[in-house]
Amino acid sequence: MRVLVVYDTVYGSTAQIAGWMAERLNGxxxxxxxxxxxxxxxxxxxxxxxxxxxxxxxxxxxxxxIKDFVTKNNTALAQKKVGIFVVALDTGGAYYFGRLTGGLEHLKKFAALFAKSPIYGKVLGGEQVPTKLSLKDRESLVNFYRRVMGSDEVPYRYSMNKLKVWEYATRF
Ligand SMILES: Cc1cc2nc3c(=O)[nH]c(=O)nc-3n(C[C@H](O)[C@H](O)[C@H](O)COP(=O)(O)O)c2cc1C
Incomplete structure (x- = not known):
């Protein structure tokens, strides 16, 4: 079976995960x-x-x-076996004023874009490298971490997990 792993990224972690995915599939x-x-x-x-x-x-x-990619290719994608994944730092999500946010809710929204439902999806851990951030992204994260940690420092965060990516590839 020929499998395409297609992605977009801003800072590169989703590209690395797509590479890990293909590495396992090619095994x-x-x-x-x-x-x-x-x-x-x-x-x-x-x-x-x-x-x-x-x-x-x-x-x-x-x-x-990625939303546009799905919309434009929806007819072709309906003929294929499709999997989805999102890369995030908050992989678990939360309950917030009567509704669920983040975590699996990301997959629900993503899957709703497809004419035919994907067969598999997962939320995978990502990476945040403060020194790589654009000014705009840094500003919005400084606001977030100021509220959470009371400091203007944006921390380095890493929750990428090759084992979980390979598990996804194997199940798919
Ligand atoms: C401005 C900004 C906003 C983000 N917002 C969220 C968010 O709402 N929830 C989350 O789990 N991760 C959030 N992240 C973390 C990214 O999803 C994570 O760093 C991911 O690995 C980035 O992927 P990329 O390297 O492929 O661009 C945010 C990151 C940035 C820079």
């Missing part, structure tokens, strides 16, 4: 996996299965580029 004799950023315009006709990944940014959103 199965019957699978040939290719990784492609959405902007490379991969040809979906070349694949029987597609795994689509996006990081989570402001207001618990996946990237617009």
């Amino acid at each position: 199965f004799a019957a699978v040939a996996a290719t990784v492609s950023r959405f902007s490379e315009n991969p040809n979906l006709a070349d694949y029987e299965a597609v795994i689509i990944g996006s990081p989570i940014y402001r207001n618990d959103q996946i990237l617009e580029s």
Whole structure:
């Protein structure tokens, strides 16, 4: 089976996860996996299965580029085996004033974009490197961490887990 792992990223962690995903998939004799950023315009006709990944940014959103990719390719994707994943620092989510946010809710919103439901999805841990952040991202994170920690420092955070990525690839 030919599998496309397609993603977008801002700072690179989702690209690394997509690479880990393909590395494991290619360990199965019957699978040939290719990784492609959405902007490379991969040809979906070349694949029987597609795994689509996006990081989570402001207001618990996946990237617009990935929303557009799904919308534009919805007819083709309905003919294929599809998996989704999101990359986030808060992988668990929370209950907030009567509604669930984050965690699996990310997958619910992402899956709702598809004409035919994906067969598998998971929230995977990401990375935050303060020195890499754009001014705008740094500002919004400084506000967040000021409230949480009472300091203007944006911490380095790492929750990437290759084992969990490989588990995803194996189950898919
Ligand atoms: C401005 C900004 C907002 C973010 N908002 C969230 C969020 O709401 N929830 C969350 O779990 N992670 C959030 N993150 C963390 C990212 O999802 C995480 O760092 C991810 O690994 C980034 O993926 P990328 O390196 O592929 O761009 C945010 C990161 C930045 C820089």
